[in-house]
Amino acid sequence: MPPLSTMKAIVVEKPGGTEVLEVRSHHPVPTPQEGQLLVKNRICGVNYIDTYFRTGLYPSAKPEILGREAVGTVVALGPGANPYNFQVSDRVAWMATSGYAEYSAVPQASAVKVPEEISDEDVMASFLSGLTVLSLAKETYPVQKGDWVLLHAAAGGAGFLMTQILKIIGAKVIGTAGGPEKVELVKSLGADYVIDYRSEEGKDWVKQVKEITGGRGVDVVYDSVGKDTWEGSLEAVKRKGTIVWFGNASGPVPPLPLNKLSPKCVKVARPTLFGYIETREELEFYVNELFSLLKSGQLKVKVHKVYPLEEVAQAHNDLEGRKSTGKLLLKA
Ligand SMILES: NC(=O)c1ccc[n+]([C@@H]2O[C@H](COP(=O)([O-])OP(=O)(O)OC[C@H]3O[C@@H](n4cnc5c(N)ncnc54)[C@H](OP(=O)(O)O)[C@@H]3O)[C@@H](O)[C@H]2O)c1
Incomplete structure (x- = not known):
């Protein structure tokens, strides 16, 4: 028609x-x-x-x-x-x-x-969000098996997929999420620790991350919350660690004096999906990976x-x- x-x-x-x-x-x-x-x-x-x-x-x-x-x-x-x-x-x-x-x-x-096997809902639940998290885990900071990763908003659209990708790679995942239901959801995805950062006990999530990692801090923080979490993320990352700021759910991170990074030699990245996926080759590379994860059932939406x-x-x-x-x- x-x-x-x-x-x-x-x-x-x-x-x-x-x-x-x-x-x-x-x-x-x-x-x-x-x-x-x-x-x-x-x-x-x-x-x-x-x-x-x-x-x-x-x-x-x-x-x-x-x-x-x-x-x-x-x-x-x-x-x-x-x-x-x-x-x-x-x-x-x-x-x-x-x-x-x-x-x-x-x-x-x-x-x-x-592909026929992937429903409309499944592809839309994972397309932009899934391609984002694949590029974050592969290119922004290439996550390795055994890395300690702190992932904020782990129950969200991107976070739900990112938790699974990190576990597929073999990282040790500390997720944050707001409220008991979200915490249970992230645990069900295999996250090693989940902190309810809106609860009374979870407010001091930086201290908990330090305790979990034996005082060392995490190798990488994936922070899409921004304004409310950036200072804690900077504290929770290890010496020579990486912070990936990829969103502003609570508002943008304020201008950051670069000398704040020097005491721990921290690296900071501010990636965007469309920066990683610009060419047809890049799109096909990540789409092929996403579709095979969906088809094999390894990635749930x-x-x-x-x-x-x-x-x-x-x-x-x-x-x-x-x-x-x-x-x-x-x-x-
Ligand atoms: N750079 C890129 O290319 C790129 C691409 C895709 C997505 N992103 C970013 O990734 C993040 C997630 O995107 P999404 O679409 O999947 O959203 P989402 O994670 O489903 O929703 C945002 C989540 O952020 C958390 N949050 C914390 N503080 C918040 C506040 N003050 N107001 C609202 N939410 C708050 C909430 O989870 P809790 O209740 O658990 O705290 C909320 O559910 C966004 O920041 C987005 O901009 C970036």
Whole structure:
């Protein structure tokens, strides 16, 4: 069936709270340009980065359709070359922009065909988040068997997958999570220790990390919480250790005087997924790894909830309100 001329989409006209998420039911369907595919989305991923673009923490041109990933079916190809042999009716997952919509025009180079064995929900629960954590564990700091790793927000969309990847590698994992249910979830993934950093006993998580590691500290901290945890992360890392700051769930890390790193010779990284996955080769490398982990059953996914597109504000409220575990999805 040819695409309609208008579609449902979530449009943000100006930065702000969840009230700026406008549900439009007659937004124009984009026309695929040279090198693009028109995809009829079925499920879109909700990622914390979407909230940064909504609030303006990360600047972006407005009006804007939020959403950095979706899975759906190719309904049209733009003119020009077709280097990856896409065809109408291919089932694809993609990472680009404007995902909170029934249709998205996306660069061919950002889309991949999804094997039949992997469901729409499973691919969206692990696509952007899974590719992120694979690149963090392989490239930002190449985690080795036996490394002590501190992972904050271990029950979240990225954290749920990262805990498993770290255990597959053979690292010793100390996770943090807010509340007893999240703690149990992270334990069930095989984390060696899990600290409820919102509880009275868990508030001094730095001391606990030191005790667990025999006073030494961890080899690497993966910190996506940012403002509230960065000082503790700096204390909890070992001499010559690495801190990977990869997100701002509680707000950005303030400007850091570099001499704070010198007493322990600490290395700091501030990676982004799109910095590691820029070329087609890089995308295919990580996608192949992700898909084989999913197909073999080694990597499990967790969907917090699939929300109708119209309930996007609720999804953002739940994510920012720390109410979710695993991944939030929108049904296009
Ligand atoms: N650099 C990159 O390329 C990249 C790519 C993907 C994701 N990320 C980052 O990874 C992090 C996780 O993303 P996600 O989409 O999977 O989200 P998520 O982990 O599902 O949700 C964020 C979690 O952060 C924790 N948190 C701690 N303090 C918080 C606060 N003040 N407000 C809200 N949440 C707080 C909460 O878990 P607790 O209740 O357990 O504390 C919350 O569930 C985000 O920081 C995101 O920006 C970065």
